[in-house]
Amino acid sequence: MPPLTHYCLQYLHTHNTTTQSHTLSTLRNLATPITYPTHSFPSPRQLLEHRIASLIQQCPNMRALRQIHAHFLKFPSPSSSFALSKLIAFAALSDRGDIGYARRLFDEMPRPNVFSWNCMIRGCSLVPNPSKEPILLYKKMVARGFANPNSFTVAFVLKACSVVSALSEGRQIHCRAFRHGLDSSPFVQTGLVNFYAKCEEIALARSVFDETPERNLVAWSAMISGYSRIGLVIEALGLFREMQEVGIDPDEVTMVSVISACARAGALDLGRWVHAFIDRKRITVDLELSTALIDMYAKCGAIEKARKVFDEMEVRDAQAWSSMIVGLAIHGLVEDALELFSKMLESKVKPNHVTFIGVLLACAHSGLVDDGRRFWSTMQEFGVEPSMEVYGCMVDLLCRSGLLDEAYSFVTTMPILPNSIIWRTLLVGCRNNNNLDKAELVANKLLEIEPLNAENYVLLSNLYASSSQWEKVSFMRKKMKGHGVKIVPGSSSIEINGFLHKFVVGDDSHPEIREIRKVLRDIAELARKAGHKPWTSAVLHDVGEEEKEEALVEHSERLAIAFGLLKIKAPNVIRVVKNLRFCADCHEVTKIISKAYEREIIVRDRIRFHHFVKGTCSCKDFW
DNA sequence: CATTGTGTGC
Numbered sequence: 083m084p085p086l087t088h089y090c091l092q093y094l095h096t097h098n099t100t101t102q103s104h105t106l107s108t109l110r111n112l113a114t115p116i117t118y119p120t121h122s123f124p125s126p127r128q129l130l131e132h133r134i135a136s137l138i139q140q141c142p143n144m145r146a147l148r149q150i151h152a153h154f155l156k157f158p159s160p161s162s163s164f165a166l167s168k169l170i171a172f173a174a175l176s177d178r179g180d181i182g183y184a185r186r187l188f189d190e191m192p193r194p195n196v197f198s199w200n201c202m203i204r205g206c207s208l209v210p211n212p213s214k215e216p217i218l219l220y221k222k223m224v225a226r227g228f229a230n231p232n233s234f235t236v237a238f239v240l241k242a243c244s245v246v247s248a249l250s251e252g253r254q255i256h257c258r259a260f261r262h263g264l265d266s267s268p269f270v271q272t273g274l275v276n277f278y279a280k281c282e283e284i285a286l287a288r289s290v291f292d293e294t295p296e297r298n299l300v301a302w303s304a305m306i307s308g309y310s311r312i313g314l315v316i317e318a319l320g321l322f323r324e325m326q327e328v329g330i331d332p333d334e335v336t337m338v339s340v341i342s343a344c345a346r347a348g349a350l351d352l353g354r355w356v357h358a359f360i361d362r363k364r365i366t367v368d369l370e371l372s373t374a375l376i377d378m379y380a381k382c383g384a385i386e387k388a389r390k391v392f393d394e395m396e397v398r399d400a401q402a403w404s405s406m407i408v409g410l411a412i413h414g415l416v417e418d419a420l421e422l423f424s425k426m427l428e429s430k431v432k433p434n435h436v437t438f439i440g441v442l443l444a445c446a447h448s449g450l451v452d453d454g455r456r457f458w459s460t461m462q463e464f465g466v467e468p469s470m471e472v473y474g475c476m477v478d479l480l481c482r483s484g485l486l487d488e489a490y491s492f493v494t495t496m497p498i499l500p501n502s503i504i505w506r507t508l509l510v511g512c513r514n515n516n517n518l519d520k521a522e523l524v525a526n527k528l529l530e531i532e533p534l535n536a537e538n539y540v541l542l543s544n545l546y547a548s549s550s551q552w553e554k555v556s557f558m559r560k561k562m563k564g565h566g567v568k569i570v571p572g573s574s575s576i577e578i579n580g581f582l583h584k585f586v587v588g589d590d591s592h593p594e595i596r597e598i599r600k601v602l603r604d605i606a607e608l609a610r611k612a613g614h615k616p617w618t619s620a621v622l623h624d625v626g627e628e629e630k631e632e633a634l635v636e637h638s639e640r641l642a643i644a645f646g647l648l649k650i651k652a653p654n655v656i657r658v659v660k661n662l663r664f665c666a667d668c669h670e671v672t673k674i675i676s677k678a679y680e681r682e683i684i685v686r687d688r689i690r691f692h693h694f695v696k697g698t699c700s701c702k703d704f705w
Numbered sequence: 706c707a708t709t710g711t712g713t714g715c
Contacts, residue, residue, distance in 0.1 A: 272709045303710040338711035373712040405713040474715030
């Protein structure tokens with residue numbers, strides 16, 4: 083007798099006599115014959131199976147499920163295999179279930195049907211640490227011809243592929259589904275769109291999307307989220323507009339991606355418009371959407387508005403708290419960030435690693451090394467496993483406090499292998515602390531693990547240039563050429579009066595390029611005078627009262643005023659997005675500018691800008 | 706027998 087069966091029979095025996103649970107009495111009922119009128123429909127067997135299904139569905143816990151399992155082992159019936167597959171479904175899929183139990187049930191099933199295979203595949207991708215297990219299950223199912231996959235199987239296994247970004251496996255599944263005619267199901271098609279989007283194969287996602295005859299809300303949302311995720315903001319927002327043109331009403335899930343696209347674009351006006359749209363359409367602002375809104379307002383510089391959304395939330399999870407804390411931290415509102423962190427702990431929400439990114443970011447921005455170290459131990463007390471990003475924050479914190487040696491030994495003794503970003507953080511730290519020896523050491527390591535990133539060569543080359551070591555500068559250039567590395571021009575964007583402007587280094591076709599460059603020079607000067615080290619991100623503009631905003635009509639004028647505000651309200655000023663993605667605190671005003679300078683020193687003589695399809699993204703007449 | 710799309714990050 084297999085161990086599980088044995089265990090269950092024992093379980094039934096002991097509990098049958100000691101408990102009077104609802105489950106057991108219903109089970110006894112199941113054993114009694116059902117009387118039914120002869121002309122009735124459904125059949126008695128169907129009726130019985132319906133009762134079994136609803137009984138299993140109502141299981142309050144695994145104990146009850148075991149009792150049912152035991153019952154069917156002890157009293158085999160023609161419906162046993164039906165019951166078994168329902169037991170597997172419960173154990174694998176219910177939140178009261180137990181995937182391990184499902185596995186054992188499944189392994190003991192002589193010939194599981196498609197339904198059971200599907201449940202196992204889906205159940206395995208629902209576990210907290212998803213692996214390729216569901217994909218292996220699918221392979222096993224196909225290879226040994228255990229059961230014929232149906233469209234459900236394909237949809238579930240595609241989902242499994244998208245959570246682990248298993249591109250090649252998913253492509254094979256796509257091919258097989260095509261050969262077997264399983265790709266006509268709308269669920270499979272949407273699954274494919276989502277799968278390719280999650281694997282960042284956006285062109286493939288789009289081609290499946292375009293060939294989908296009936297594009298439902300989910301397909302549109304998956305596609306929009308795909309664009310938004312990889313930063314193709316204009317495409318995401320364009321698709322959102324197209325979706326409305328064909329008459330599909332977005333819901334709160336769609337809006338999360340749309341808001342997130344606004345956040346990445348730094349498009350405050352557009353974000354505000356979308357927020358108003360959400361209210362107008364009475365779309366529920368749930369936990370996820372609120373979090374996205376907080377992030378959007380924070381990244382676009384409207385920190386008070388972010389705080390308002392946060393304060394109005396009824397329930398907040400770790401992600402909501404984290405996005406608010408990170409928002410405050412990038413605004414340089416260090417005290418608020420740390421105060422909010424204490425409040426988070428008071429309200430018994432367990433912080434996650436992103437929370438600590440925010441906390442350490444706040445410390446780094448204000449030079450609170452000791453506090454940062456304290457929070458590092460707090461993190462360990464909470465059992466939060468530091469991610470690579472958290473290590474990065476810690477390195478940044480140490481570097482900014484001038485503790486280069488400590489930062490270096492921190493990196494070399496990390497329990498996980500430091501990635502290129504960690505090394506680059508350290509390299510920037512060496513540069514800012516004028517430690518050329520250490521910089522060389524770090525740079526060699528960096529070039530070793532990431533020889534194809536132009537940024538690394540540029541960084542080191544500029545370091546040499548700043549100390550007039552021209553032979554080494556040209557050596558770096560040669561080395562870069564030797565690796566076939568080309569410099570990809572950096573870019574940034576800003577939204578002004580509802581227009582999204584994108585600037586690419588090496589192009590100066592913007593009609594107001596002269597004025598803009600003057601403003602950028604002024605801001606750099608301001609920052610220098612104010613004692614800010616020009617080493618992180620750029621900040622442009624205060625988000626003042628509505629009226630003030632309305633008054634600022636001209637782009638260049640508005641830009642200039644915005645920059646001018648910097649000296650008045652320094653700690654609260656924010657704006658502009660680095661590489662379409664991120665903005666930073668006022669502490670560090672000129673990254674885009676200095677970044678442009680960095681490249682410009684070896685690439686070109688002047689900073690140049692490119693005006694990117696003006697008007698493609700106006701929220702005023704765009705909709 | 707049943708499915709698919711969402712948020713925080715150096």
